[in-house]
Amino acid sequence: MGNPEYVFASTNNVDSTHRVAIPPPQPFVKSMKNMLKETFFPDDPLRQFKNQPPMRKFILGLQYLFPILEWGPRYSFEFFKSDLIAGITIASLAIPQGISYAKLANLPPILGLYSSFVPPLIYAIMGSSRDLAVGTVAVGSLLINSMLSNEVNANENPKLYLHLAFTATFFAGLLEAALGIFRLGFIVDFLSHATIVGFMGGAATVVCLQQLKGILGLDHFTHATDVVSVMRSVFSQTHKWRWESAVLGCCFLFYLLLARHFSKKKPKLFWISAMAPLTSVILGSLLVYLTHAERHGVEVIGHLKKGINPPSIMDLQFGSQYLTATMKTGIVTGIIGLAEGIAVGRSFAMYKNYQIDGNKEMIAFGMMNIVGSCTSCYLTAGPFSRSAVNFNAGCKTAVSNIVMAFAVMITLLFLTPLFHYTPLVVLSSIIIAAMLGLIDYEAAIHLWHIDKFDFVVCMSAYVGVIFGNIEIGLIMAVGLSILRVLLFVARPRTLVLGNIPNSKIYRNVDQYPNTNNVPGVLILEIDAPIYFANASYLRERISRWIDDEEDKLKSSGETNLQYVILDMSAVGNIDTSGISMLDEVEKNTERRGLKLVLANPGAEVMKKMNKSKFLEKIGQEWIFLTVGEAVGTCNYMLHTFKPKRAADESNV
Template sequence: MGNADNYGYPSMMNNNNNNGENTGIHRVEIPPPQPFFKSLKNTVKETLFPDDPLKQFKNQKPLRKFILGVQYFFPIFEWGSRYNFGFFKADLIAGITIASLAIPQGISYAKLGNLPPILGLYSSFIPPLVYALMGSSRDLAVGTVAVGSLLMASMLGAEVNPAENPTLYLHLAFTATFFTGLFEVALGFFRLGFIVDFLSHATIVGFMGGAATVVILQQLKGILGLEHFTHATDVVSVLRSVFSQTHAWRWESAVLGFCFLFYLMLAKFLSQKRPKLFWVSAMAPLTSVILGTILVYITHAEKHGVAVIGELKKGINPLSIMDLSFGSKYMTTAIKTGIVTGVIALAEGIAVGRSFAMFKNYHIDGNKEMIAFGMMNIVGSCTSCYLTTGPFSRSAVNFNAGCKTAVSNIVMALAVMVTLLLLTPLFHFTPLVVLSSIIIAAMLGLIDYNAAIHLWHVDKFDFLVCMSAYIGVVFGNIEIGLVMAVGLSLLRVLLSVARPRTLVLGNIPNSMIYRNVEQYPNTNNVPGVLILDIGAPIFFTNSSYLRERISRWIDDEEDKLKSSGETTLQYVILDMGAVGNIDTSGISMFEEVKKNLDRRDLKLVLANPGAEVMKKLNKSKFIETLGQEWMFLTVGEAVEACNFMLHSCKPISSEDGSQKWSNNV
């Protein structure tokens, strides 16, 4: 049999027995101790620098490090040397195409944010230039977004009425944009981009759908030609405002609005059916603006209840750095608005950038993108711009137009500059109802009911998160919807930590594989052995639950064995493969479980404990209490050792008539 250890079976923890034959069972090693500061350094590095951004700077000369540093923060200097005329032709076409979409969208979204329409054009000039220098995405087209505009209007409008005090409201918008940029730069610089990951896919689907619904309802003001309208964003207030003014509805405006909406939706449908005709949908908003302006100018419809934009100032962005209201009593509101809109803008911009990067098989750095977004918003806030990011609709047009690099953003910015310098007077007679139609057409695409149906079929809890975000936004406000969805998502994470799964494992016939007995009903039970899988790290949040759950599994197993008259339970094996970490509460839980098993004459066995778990169990002296020989690399090896003990030990009768096993061979 070989040398027996204290428990009566050969020392199977060693790779080889006395005859040099391999037993197939290996010792679980305790990792060598690491200095505290080195361990802390490794943890911080893995959390904040998993991609090791400094790797490229190692073993480089100072001049080369400087060049690499410039290229890291300004990627245009990295790919600019490879730029050629073929790329420029593609970027020129893409840039002009997205400019045709950016101009009407910019004006529309500025109105949605209760801001002067010219700010929409300003925000499509300076920020794209900044992003072209610092952004790492080839396909992202920068500009204002409807949800961000609505969010800013909702949060700032709750404190300052834009109609009664437009100057203060404008200054707060610039200030909120500045803090958005500061927040985004801080996240990117300190590599805290994982914070944005707390906005799950389900949250974004519900939030975007709810915000789009609210935006569409608010555009009824423009469609119906109403002059007075509620500043609230919930559906009840909006509908009350609409139907309380039926006497003020303008049929001329409604007919014009629905005609242009039909045209925009038809162009979108055609582009979806035939992707090569993407330019039809991209040009439709600008075409609508041109046709609407000509129609109003010829018919003098502005005199018959059709509201128009009015005068737009010529000239490029004036400086607004002196308009930042750092000393205002509404400073807290501006900071809160900046942070909330910053999170939403980052979630949309980075998700859009990564999606298109995946199609073209290249990588973008999320933290560098945050710095680029932050800088373009900081610079924008000082040059009469408000919140900008990478909207999906504009980026999709850029992608379909065949852009090659971020130069398409530069082309778009130059086209907007020409518009600002020469063409703004032409927008005087542009009807607001056309802008409302453009917004509605864009927002309908954000209500992704197919994604919600998919969530229902795949994960009911994700569907609940999605609908809570939607209902919160539509019937409450944007902040309520966001808090509800994020709160439910975090609750799910906390529940998964506080109530981790524990499963009974059985043996797949003719193998050394052990799997969940509910998932694989044909598995075989191991006589006298209960195998449990713990599915999460063990912390103070779940240690008490796991102790009680393990005890209940043991009670259930003993009752089942007693009723069937099978061999009594002797060993409890805990599969620790999914236990990545453990705290002192978890260690105390193991000590209590072992004491409980000792009182029942049962033996605790651990399988597949990780390095971090082994380090802490060793420092707490638990391994000495348990015995390292009762720790195995795999469940199969643990079962093999337990089976050896069961077949090598003699049965003895206990007082209750059941059989126990002696530890003597």
């Protein structure tokens, strides 16, 4: 097939089309500045500082760093009444949970109370969420235990293990604050919803299984977190199971689950579930004290010293041989803590119709962990269970965290001796009850129905955690999520478009089977930016579409293919490899005796096609604002100016 010669006449039909504009050139520095601004400052945090006097800018700067200065002057007594009730309610949950999670991290139980005192005060000053309740989290505690136990045995060298936990918390805070300061929060977005569902479910399963040590009253237990090692450790010691501990644990677990079920049925009675852990601790302690159960195999917490947080800044281990391990632990726990805390904060903000600033949250999380590591605290975040109680209790501002912190302070100063007889089996029951709520099987089923690949990501995280370890599960899930993104980039969709009857609308023929083909015209939509990673694939895919269309027309005896229209509405950007691909496609269509036509290329695409001289080659008159205009012109040319083709069609 020879090359066609087209004559473009000045007719009303052709002139009525609107030409695609080429954006004015921008200096490289300005273009780069705009790109970086959109990447790192999409919310334009400096817009409120524009056209403001210096003093006002200083005040706005302080309010940006410390949101309490913004809403504090408007705080009312009505708000305080609500926050007081919410703070006392979450304190009743924070105290037993804090002790339980510290044991889960293989740390002294008192650290759970320390971590519920200082960090909430920092967050109340710097956080932007009204509903987030700060404290220790089960998954973070498990991560610290599993990752640091590979380096140091907490039973053999508890002091070093404790210092490494403080150091890991410091690095977690440093990472979180840095992500917020340098506006790198989009890194957390690589933890997709499917990844978090699977990871949290796997971690919760492992945590529940590990609590069998406390439920069964075992003294020796594996440090591994995979299900095989845990079950082997459980069933290899059947002769050491203590029925007294098991009965007590099952009774309290049943009580906790019953209280939660009752609160779900009647949301107004949420306080029953919130108070259940504290009442379990009180009842368990009374039972042990009155029956002397500690003499019959029921282990108790023992002595907890009075007093608020002692300083621990001198305990940070920056020069030890374990620095790499603590940094690794801090990075992993910091990212997981951020992902959970920001997701929880955004969820409750959506219910109350207000916005939280993700970067402010990262800075707040980072500062509370940095300060916490210097005041005998370990990793803290925004746990869902505590925040849900705070939300249901009617909190109005972050003052509820301050109330909780003061309640914990009173406990540290005066009430710690009361926890001496608290049985460890009750703490295990509290942890299991909390973790069962993190195994969201309904979300996994929903993923299966909506997106099978997301379900695979979810299950890979779950299986990796329970059969490998925390790091393996996380790496598998994140790796699969990134692989999916790369596949989207490397293998974008190309769609054949047809005309919706009685309209000038063109849509995917697979989605709308009733569309009509345009005789002599093949319309293709490219559904992604064109980069080096997908340029070769797109070139080959477009060539195959042309081959398939010509074969179909030849077999049906319809009008020969004359035009190939590329709808570039979804092509937001293009690189030099993409320009080269379009150049090759144009040459290929010309060799076939076809004309390449472009529809609705974006500003960046037009700018780069102009600079590369591709516009001169294809002819700017063959670039249209819409597919409808492109088809109209092609139809006009087909009916008015018949292309001159080579006389000998047998050479095709």
